Amino acid sequence: MRLPKLRELKEAVTAVFSPRFTTRFPAVPCVVPERYRGKPEFDLDTCIGCGACVNVCPTEALTQTDVFQADPPVRKITLRHDTCIFCGNCRDNCTTETGIKLSNEWDLAGLDREAMAETQEFELQLCEKCGALIGTKKHLVWLYEKLGPLAYTNPSLLIAKSGELLTEPQDVRKHAQKDEGSQTGDFMRILCPKCKCELNIRL
Ligand code: SF4
Numbered sequence: 001m002r003l004p005k006l007r008e009l010k011e012a013v014t015a016v017f018s019p020r021f022t023t024r025f026p027a028v029p030c031v032v033p034e035r036y037r038g039k040p041e042f043d044l045d046t047c048i049g050c051g052a053c054v055n056v057c058p059t060e061a062l063t064q065t066d067v068f069q070a071d072p073p074v075r076k077i078t079l080r081h082d083t084c085i086f087c088g089n090c091r092d093n094c095t096t097e098t099g100i101k102l103s104n105e106w107d108l109a110g111l112d113r114e115a116m117a118e119t120q121e122f123e124l125q126l127c128e129k130c131g132a133l134i135g136t137k138k139h140l141v142w143l144y145e146k147l148g149p150l151a152y153t154n155p156s157l158l159i160a161k162s163g164e165l166l167t168e169p170q171d172v173r174k175h176a177q178k179d180e181g182s183q184t185g186d187f188m189r190i191l192c193p194k195c196k197c198e199l200n201i202r203l
């Protein structure tokens with residue numbers, strides 16, 4: 001019976017005089033490895049608001065809402081840091097490959113869960129004929145740039161790109177027409193696939 005007690009005593013004395021094995025966080029900042037997966041961060045220069053990352057988020061830390069009543073209509077993408085598990089799915093499946101990145105920021109503890117969410121807004125592009133959702137304006141411009149000369153076969157992409165040069169945002173809802181029939185001028189409007197198909201069949 002005495003032998004185990006002596007061994008425990010020896011271990012306790014050895015531990016007291018040994019250097020510490022744990023870090024001194026939070027007194028001393030903890031330095032993480034270079035490729036550490038921490039808090040996801042949007043890069044608004046390259047994020048186009050397509051929502052692909054929302055579809056692959058396993059915990060629904062990323063959610064998306066299209067607000068058609070807003071002026072102009074917008075897509076809101078919300079990232080909740082309190083439910084993110086830093087899996088990296090959003091980064092690995094990002095359409096532009098650099099729209100969202102995992103930083104090495106990891107100390108996200110807090111008491112207010114509502115303060116742990118951030119929302120980004122992207123202007124929506126609606127069909128100029130029927131008002132249906134096409135996508136975000138940034139997404140169309142990205143497609144134009146990605147396709148290069150091939151984009152010249154798609155007037156909607158050309159017009160979306162030229163819309164970047166406008167100083168005043170255009171309210172598509174004012175121009176959207178319903179049950180007007182197809183007109184030749186419709187070829188030079190931003191159309192959803194359904195309206196484009198109808199136009200090509202009728203004219
Ligand atoms: S890292 Fe994973 S859990 Fe966090 S937002 Fe991206 S996909 Fe969702």
Ligand code: SF4
Nearest residue numbers: 047048051053094099
């Ligand atoms: S997939 Fe990439 S580009 Fe699309 S919304 Fe997410 S971060 Fe932005």
